[in-house]
Amino acid sequence: MTMTLTPSRRAFLASTLGLVVAVSLPLRARAQSGAALAFQPDGSAPTFAPNAFIRVDPDDTVTVIIKHIEMGQGPMTGLATLVAEEMDADWSQMRAESAPADDEKYKNLAFGLQGTGGSTAMANSYTQMRQAGATARALLVQAAADAWGVDPARITVANGVLTDGTNISTFGPLAARAALLTPPEGAPLKDPAQFTLIGTDRPKLDSLAKSNGTAVFTMDLDLPGMETVVIAHPPMMAGTVASFDDTAALSVPGVTAVRQIPQGVAVYATSTHAALSGRRALVVDWDSTAAETRTSAQMMEDFVTLARTEPGLMIEESGDIDTALTGATQVLETEFRFPYLAHAPMEPLDAVIAVTGGQVETWGGYQFPGFDRQAIAGILGLEMNAVKMNVMLAGGSFGRRAQSSAQIGNEIGEIAKAAGRDGAWKLVWTREDDLTGGHYRPMTVHRLRGGIDADGNVVGWHDVIVNQSIMAGGPMAAMMQDGKDPTSYEGAVNMPYALPHLRVNWVQTQSPVSVLWWRSVGHTHTAYATEVFLDQLLVAAGKDPVQGRLDLLKPDMTRDRAVLERVAQMAGWDGQTVKGDKGYGVALHESFGTYAAQIAEVQDVDGFPRVTRVWCAVDCGVAVNPNVIRAQIEGGIGYGLGAVLFNAITLGDGGVVQETNFDTYRMLRISEMPAVEVEIIASTIDPTGIGEPGTPPVGPAIANAWRALTGNAITTLPFQPPVNA
Template sequence: MTVQSRRQFLASAAGLVIGVALPLKGRAQSGAAAALGDGTLAEGAFAPNAFIRIAPDNTVTVLSKHIEFGQGPYTGLATLVAEELDADWSQIRAEAAPADDELYANLAFGLQGTGGSTAMANSWMQMRQAGAAARAMLVSAAAEEWGVDRATIQVEKGVVSDGTSSATFGELAEAAAGQSVPVEPAVKNPSEFTLIGTDRPKVDSRAKSDGTAQFTMDVYRDGMETVVVRRPSVIGATVASFDDSAAREVPGVVAVHRIPQGVAVYATSTAAALKGRAALEVEWDMSEAETRSSQEIFADFREMANGEAMEAERIGDAASAIDSAEIVHEAEFLFPFLAHAPMEPLDAVLEVRGGKAEIWMGAQFPTADKGAVTQVLGLEPENVTMNVMLAGGSFGRRAQPTAHIGVEVASIAKARGGDGAWKLVWTREDDLTGAYYRPITLHRMRGGIDADGNITGWENRVVNQSIVAGTPFDQGGLDRTSVEGAIEMPYDLPNLAVDWVKADLPVAPLWWRSVGHTHTAYATEVFLDELLEKAGKDPVQGRLDLLKDEAGRDRAVLERVAEMAGWDGTKVKGDRAYGVALHESFQTYVAEIVEVSDAGGYPKVHKVWAAVDCGVAINPNVIRAQIEGGIGYGLGTILHNALVLGEGGEVQQKNFDTYRMLRIHEMPQVEVAIIDSGADPTGVGEPGTPPIGPAVANAWRALTGQSPRELPFAQAGV
C-alpha cells in the first residue's frame, strides 16, 4: 500500500475511540497522531487505537493524554501499554497526544486535562485495554500469515512466535492494521505482570539529559516576534493610559499594543522586549484592585469567621461537647498566598497563517487553551492545532480553568493583526506577581478533652476563596477543595463541626500542589497532635487509637512508618526531636515521621520516613521520586514561602531572592516504603506534600515548645 493510498484509507476509516471500554466497532489506524505530521501514518505503521503507534522500525509510541512536566505520566502510561502488549521496554517511546476531548478525555474530569493526581487512576484499565487490543491484533496477523491457531502463539519482549516462526511487532505492523479490533480484550491477571511493579527508567530521561527534549522555549518559527506584557504590581489594577514612545525607541522593538492583560511589547528578541517593557510609562486604574495588605486581609478573615458559614460536615453536637469539656483547646492557623514557581515560567508560541492557527505550549487543559485561541481569533476549531509540549514543572500553575495563557497569546496575535508568529514569555517576576495563587486561608479551631483524655469535640472553621467558583468545575454551594482533608477524616471523633466561609478577593485563586490539603493537613494534624499532647497520649498510638477502621489503609501506613523510624514513644532524643503526621489525599494514604534539630533557632530536618499506599505500584521508582519531590516542595514552602501583599496591596516577593526555595543542603534524607496493595492505583504527584508540614511542626513543638500558627516558619518568627 502506498503512502497516498494509506492516506485515502485513513480518511475513510471509522475512528476508534477508547473510553472506559473499547468501542463496539471500529478499524485500526484511528486517532493516533502520526509521524507524517498531517494526521496520517508512515508507510507500514500500525495505529490500533488512539493511544498506540507501532512503526516498521519496531518502536512502540504511546500517546499520553496527560502532559509530562516531570511527574512521570509518559513512563506510567507507557508501562501499562507495554505490560499488556508484552513489549520490550527498550522499544517503548512516548509523546503528547493532540488536543481532543473525545479521544483523550481524563475520565475523572470529562475533558482532556491533567491534575488531581488522576493520571494513573483514570487510565489504569483504559491503557491496559489499549495494549491488550494491540497485542491481540498482532497475534491475529501472525496467525493468519503463518496459517496457525492463535492459541499456539506467544508474545514476549516484543517478539511474536509460535515456536517455529517468529516476527517483531514492526514486521507485523502493516498486516496487523487490517485486523478487527477486539471489543473487550482480556487483560492480564496481576500475577502475570512483568513490568508493572518493577523499577523502570523514565522514557523521557535521556532526551532531557542530552538536551534534545523540546520545551516551548525551544520553539522558533520563521519571522517570530517575542512578546512580554507589562502587568500591574497591584493585583486587579488595569491600564488607565500608557506612553510607549520610549519603548518604541529601543532597538529591536517592533510594536506596542494594549491588550486586556496589560501592555504587550513585541520585539525581535527577548532582551529587546524586556528593555522595551522597562521603558514603558503606564498609569494604572486601581478602582478594582486589591489594595489591602496580607495582614489586613487576615484581620478581615477573623471578622468573617465570626459570621455566617456554610456547613461542610456535622457529627453530633461539637459546640456543647467542647463547652462542657474538662480541657478546651483553641488555635488559629494562618496560611499565606503561595505561588507555584515552576522552574519553567509560563510561555506559549502561536502562529497564524492563512486563516489557520497552530499553538505550542505546556497546556495542562489543552482543549481549553485551544478553545480560547479559537474563540479570540474567531477561527473554526478544525483550523486550530494544539501541540502539547513538555513543561518544566507546574504544581497546578498550568491547570488554568480560565485558559488565561491561551487567551493572552491569542490576544497578542489579534492586536498585532494579520499573519505571523509570536512567542509569549513570562519572566520569573511575572510569575510571582501574576496573581494566580494558592488562596490565603484562615483555620479557626476548638477542641475538647474529657477527664479520661478522650477528645470529645472538634470544631474547624475555614475562611478562604473558592478555587472553582466561576469555572466549569463549579457546582455551586460548598467548594470541597477549600475543606478537603478537614472533612471525612479517618479519626473517630464523636462530635465534629467543620464550616466554610467564602471570601471574595480580586486575586485569581488556583490549585496548588495538593490543593486544599496543603493547608487542611497542617491545621488538622498539628491541632490533633496538640490535643493528644494535652491528653498525655503518644502521638502515634493516640492516632492509631482514634482510627475508625481496624484494618484500614490509614492504619497500615502509620504502623509501617512507625516501624521504619523505630518509634518508641520518645519524642525527644538528645538534640533531636521527632514528629508524625498522617493524611489521605487523592485516595492515597501517606504517613511521615521526621527527625528535626534546632539549627540556631530554626528547624533543620535531617531525615524523613514516609510510608505510602497508592494501590498498585506501577513504577516504584517514579513513586519514590514523587514522594521525595513532594516532601522537598512542601518542606521548602512551610519553612520559607509566602507571597505577601504589602502596604497598598503590592506584591513583595518578585524573584527567588525573596521567594526563598529549599536549598539542596536543606533537603533531608528521605526513606520511602510503598505498601504492597492490590487496589487500583491512585495518585502520587501530590500526596507526599501535605504531611511534611505538620510532621515538622509537631517535632519542632516537641523540641522547643513553639507551635507555629502562621506559615511559613520564618513568618512566624521561628
C-alpha cells in the first residue's frame, strides 16, 4: 500500500540507495522511518551503514537513525551532533531519520526497551552515538588508506574531507569500499578538548521542513482507500457502553460503518468531516457503574482528609521530627493542592494502520513503539514480525504519548479488528477527545509542617504527599519498590538542604481516573510545594531567600550551589524581594540529573500576576547543543508558567470532565510569555536531561515573587480558578 504525497513531500522522503556493513539493518520504511536498505535492488554496491545508527550515501550525506521520537525536543539535532563530531563531518551533510520499532536494536539504555521519556535521550545515547560515529570514521579512514596505499595514521579528517596531504576525498566516494570492511572494536573517542561541534550552536535539522510544511506528521498521511475513524469515548473516566443507536449516524453521507469496541463506539467514514458528523449523530447510553463519579472538589477534600489522618508509607526519615516540631519556637503548616492536568500537545493523538493479507503496517507518534506493536499484534492475532511500525514526527507530547498501556496501539488495533477486512484506517482524536480522554497529571495534596528555632534555623520538616500512583497496575509496576512509586514523590526526597529532622510520607489513593507522567512528572508538584514552603520558613525566620538556601545546602551540593549563585548574579539579586512595583522570587530544583535555579520577576495587574522576566541558570553536564538547551528551558518555563497560572482539569457532576477545548483549558498566550534569560554552566560531566528540568522551578519562583509583592500565598493551583469551578 502506497502513501499519497505531494511532490515536495516525495522529495523530502526520497534518498539515495547506498550500502551495509557488519550488522543487518531493518529495511527503510516509508515516511521517515527505518535505517537503510541493506542492498541496492539492482544488485549494485551496498549502502555504507557501519552500525544501526548511521548511513553514508554516495552523495556525501550522513543520515543518523534516531531511536528517540522527535516531538520538538531536539534529539534529531542533538544525536546527529554527536555522530558528526566523532566522524569529523561537516554539519551541512548531516541528516536524520526516525528509527523503526526494534526494542533490541534501538532500546533506550535507561529503560531496556525502545522509548523516549524521563529526559533520557541525550543521557543514554551520549557515548553510544559517539561510538557509532567513531566507528564510521575509522572505517572511512581505513577505506581511504587502502585506496591510496598509505598508512591510516597519515590520514586526517575535517569537515567531511579526508586527506593524507596528497590524496583527498569526501565520504561518499569511499562509502562502497568502507562497506566491505569489518568494523573495529572500540574505535577511540575524541578528547573533549578537541570538540568542534559539541558545545556550539547548530540549527535544528528538522526546523526547515517543519517551517515550510514538508515535514510529514501522522495527520498528513493519506493511503489509497483509507477511511477516517473517530471514537465516541465515555464522558466519565472508566465508563462503558451500555447501548447505542447508530441509525442517525449511518444516515450521514460518508459514514460507512459504526462498531462498538472496548474503548467506546467507533465511526468509520470516507472523510474526517463525515466521521465527526456521524459521531455527533450517535445516541449512546453510558454505564458509569465502574466510573469515577465524584467531582474534583469532592476528590480533593478526600485527599486532604487523608493527608491529615493517614500516615501512609514512610519514604524518607532522619532525626526525630516529632520532638523537633514540639520544641520549635515557631511551627508553620501549609497544605498545597494540585489539580489534574492534561498534556494538551499541539497535535492530538492519531495513528494510521494498513492491513493486507495478514501483514500490518502502522504509522504514528509512538513514544514506546514496542508496547503498541505488541498490542496490535495481540488484538489481530498476529506474530510480532507481521506488524511493521513507522515512528513519525510528533507535534508535542509532554508525556501524553508515553503510554505503557499502549492506548493508541489498542485503539487502532481494535478499529482494524472490528472492520473485519483488509484496508487502511486513520484514527483521529480531536482537541475535545484529548482534553477529556484521561491520562492526566495526578491530583495531589502536600501537607507540610516545618519548625524554626529561636535563631531562625529550620529544625524540622514533615511532608505528607497524597496522590495516585502512575506506575501501579501496569508494566511499570515492576519499577516500584515495596509498594512505593517514586514518581509520586520524587523531588520531595533527597533534597539538597541539610534538614536535621525530616520525614516524608506517601499516601496512595485509588480512582478510575487514569493518570500519567506529565512534563517533569512528580517534580511538577514537589518542586512547587517544597520551594514555596521553604521560602515561607526563610521569610518567617527573617532570612534572605537566596542566602538562606545557600546556607542550608549540604557541603557536597556543589552543582546546586553553582546554579543558585549564578542565577543570583544574572538577576542582580541584592536581597530585596520587592523593588517598586515588581516582586522577585527564587526557586532551586534538581530533576533528571539536571540542576536548575530560577528567579522570576512579577507585577500585579488587576490582582493577577504578570510575569515579566525569568532568569535561569542550568547545569545539564556537557552542553551538546546550547541552542537546543536554551530552547528547551524557554519552552519548559512557558509550559510550567501556563500550568500554574491557568491549567486544571475538573470533574463535574457524575465525574464528567468539564474542560473540552482551549476556551476552558486556558493556555499561556504568546503575549504573556516573559523575557527569559538562560545561562548554561560549563561542565565536563556527561550530559543529563533537558526536556523537563526547566519546568519545575518556574512555578515556585513565581509564587514566591507574588507572595513577596502582595502577601498572598498561593497554595491551591492554578492561580486563576478554572472556568467551570
